Each structure stands twice: as C-alpha cells, then as structure tokens.
Amino acid sequence: xxxxxxxxxxxxxxxxxxxxxxxxxxxxxxxxxxxxxxxxxxxxxxxxxxxxxxxxxxxxxxxxxxxxxxxxxxxxxxxxxxxxxxxxxxxxxxxxxxxxxxxxxxxxxxxxxxxxxxxxxxxxxxxxxxxxxxxxxxxxxxxxxxxxxxxxxxxxxxxxxxxxxxx
Ligand code: ATP
Ligand code: MG
Numbered sequence: 583x584x585x586x587x588x589x590x591x592x593x594x595x596x597x598x599x600x601x602x603x604x605x606x607x608x609x610x611x612x613x614x615x616x617x618x619x620x621x622x623x624x625x626x627x628x629x630x631x632x633x634x635x636x637x638x639x640x641x642x643x644x645x646x647x648x649x650x651x652x653x654x655x656x657x658x659x660x661x662x663x664x665x666x667x668x669x670x671x672x673x674x675x676x677x678x679x680x681x682x683x684x685x686x687x688x689x690x691x692x693x694x695x696x697x698x699x700x701x702x703x704x705x706x707x708x709x710x711x712x713x714x715x716x717x718x719x720x721x722x723x724x725x726x727x728x729x730x731x732x733x734x735x736x737x738x739x740x741x742x743x744x745x746x747x748x749x
Contacts, residue, residue, distance in 0.1 A: 612645075613652065616652065
C-alpha cells in the first residue's frame with residue numbers, strides 16, 4: 583500500500599514529522615506532496631520548493647519506510663486538483679489529511695481518506711513558527727534538527743525578516 587500526505591511545509595515542523603512517523607508504520611511507501619510549489623519569498627510562503635524538499639528529505643532519513651517528495655504547483659481549479667496531483671505522483675491508495683478541502687476532494691474522487699490526530703497544534707503550526715522567526719523568538723525546538731540546519735544554510739530567518747519589511 584502507498585500513502586499520500588500533502589502540505590505546504592512553510593516550514594516543515596515536528597507536527598508534520600509526528601504524523602509521517604505514525605503513517606510510516608501503516609503504509610509500505612509514502613508519497614509526500616509539497617504544495618504551492620511555485621510560491622516562495624513571501625511572508626506566508628518564504629521557502630522555495632527545493633528548500634522544502636531538502637527539509638523533508640533530511641528530516642526523514644531515519645523513517646524506515648521508502649518515501650518520495652514531489653513538488654506540486656497550485657492550479658486555480660479545485661474540481662481538477664485531484665487529477666493534477668495524481669498526474670505528478672506515484673500511484674497511491676490512501677490519503678492522510680486533516681485539511682477539510684483536501685479530504686473532500688479526495689473523497690469525491692472515491693479515495694480512502696484518513697485523518698491523523700494533530701500533534702500540539704497550538705505551537706506546532708507553520709503560521710506560529712513564521713511569527714516567531716519574524717519576532718525573533720525561539721522556534722528551533724518546534725522543527726526537526728535538520729530543518730534548523732537548512733534554514734541556517736539559506737539564511738531563511740533573515741530572508742523572512744527582510745521581505746516582511748516595508749520600503
Ligand atoms: P500554516 O500555518 O502555514 O498553514 P501548517 O502548520 O498548517 O502551516 P501545512 O503545510 O499547512 O502546515 O500543513 C500540512 C498538513 O499538516 C495539513 O493537513 C495540516 O493540517 C497538518 N498539520 C499541521 N500542523 C500539524 C500538527 N501540529 N499535527 C499534525 N498535523 C499537522
Ligand atoms: Mg495549514
């Protein structure tokens with residue numbers, strides 16, 4: 583069985599990691615979609631698809647289950663989105679998501695959809711982590727160590743603070 587999990591991963595954090603570690607035990611292989619792949623260098627989407635692929639691949643080295651990380655650009659047409667995703671990914675049978683729109687679109691397409699429990703959603707959210715980066719508050723404990731390394735390498739916090747500034 584092959585499972586599918588999608589997010590924007592701006593950035594990839596311990597909530598995502600906890601879900602993927604749980605899914606890894608119930609699937610033979612995992613396909614991970616990096617959504618809104620075309621977006622980067624904005625306050626809500628600071629990191630490129632390539633940078634997010636790096637965060638995921640490095641963090642999941644010890645997962646113990648083969649995985650594929652596939653960037654997926656947005657199409658502005660929800661009715662066609664499932665077909666778009668499937669055209670970009672290895673075939674999968676089960677979708678793991680708690681995003682209502684993602685769940686609805688895959689259910690309508692007749693796919694098996696499961697909702698993993700959230701992991702400390704209050705702090706473990708991309709929005710909260712980006713806020714902390716902007717405000718100079720600690721965020722490193724909310725992401726896997728490999729993500730701290732990637733964000734340091736690309737000077738990601740400085741990027742976010744710069745693009746949030748006014749001219
Ligand atoms: P943002 O605040 O930028 O939307 P996010 O934390 O919601 O970031 P996404 O990339 O939007 O991260 O989410 C990908 C998937 O991971 C979504 O289905 C989301 O519900 C799920 N997710 C997010 N945070 C957690 C968490 N703490 N525990 C489990 N799942 C989570
Ligand atoms: Mg989200």
